[in-house]
Amino acid sequence: MVTMLEKKCSKCKKLKTLNDFYDNKGHNRHCKKCMRLWNKKYAKTHKKQRNEYAKKYRKKYPNKIKKWKRNHKWAISYYQAKQRCENKNNHNYKYYGAKGIKMLMTIKDFKYLWYRDKAYNMKKPTIDRINNNKHYTLQNCRFIENYINSSKDKSKLSKAQVIKIRKLYKQKKIIQEKLAIMFNTGRTNIQKIVNYHSWKHI
Numbered sequence: 001m002v003t004m005l006e007k008k009c010s011k012c013k014k015l016k017t018l019n020d021f022y023d024n025k026g027h028n029r030h031c032k033k034c035m036r037l038w039n040k041k042y043a044k045t046h047k048k049q050r051n052e053y054a055k056k057y058r059k060k061y062p063n064k065i066k067k068w069k070r071n072h073k074w075a076i077s078y079y080q081a082k083q084r085c086e087n088k089n090n091h092n093y094k095y096y097g098a099k100g101i102k103m104l105m106t107i108k109d110f111k112y113l114w115y116r117d118k119a120y121n122m123k124k125p126t127i128d129r130i131n132n133n134k135h136y137t138l139q140n141c142r143f144i145e146n147y148i149n150s151s152k153d154k155s156k157l158s159k160a161q162v163i164k165i166r167k168l169y170k171q172k173k174i175i176q177e178k179l180a181i182m183f184n185t186g187r188t189n190i191q192k193i194v195n196y197h198s199w200k201h202i
């Protein structure tokens with residue numbers, strides 16, 4: 001029997017409570033679950049249109065975007081990491097996606113870590129993979145101060161080694177992967193050194 005508080009979804013034909021429907025000037029004909037599935041499908045088949053719409057929206061409401069970014073810093077961090085892993089055009093893809101590093105977290109996981117690690121108290125929070133050879137997983141990630149992140153491997157090397165790394169890279173054209181093995185450090189660390197993103201003072 002259909003009571004006042006129940007409704008049949010016209011898509012999945014299931015009898016659901018009114019809470020299972022989005023209230024959009026009277027309730028929708030399709031239940032939330034069906035709507036979400038439809039949205040997902042639509043997003044996949046209309047990528048271009050959605051991107052264009054998003055672009056226009058960003059242009060039209062820059063302040064709304066700014067405000068949202070301020071209040072969802074973990075989300076920014078998530079999208080950046082996801083891009084590094086999945087977007088071949090991202091300039092850092094070669095150090096992540098191309099190396100097989102996968103994004104195995106959701107935006108909610110990032111939010112959880114953000115509050116667990118009190119990233120909101122940090123000056124420049126950054127997501128850190130505890131083991132650099134492992135994927136972005138809840139177990140392998142944490143938010144830390146950026147300067148700690150970029151000096152994580154740095155501390156293992158001496159000044160003389162850094163100079164030698166740069167020399168070998170520039171003059172002997174030894175590739176970064178090989179240097180990483182030679183100096184028993186991470187590939188990302190070598191990349192930062194040769195590009196002067198770390199050890200800038202030398």
Ligand SMILES: [Zn+2]
Binds near residue numbers: 011034
């Ligand atoms: Zn339904």
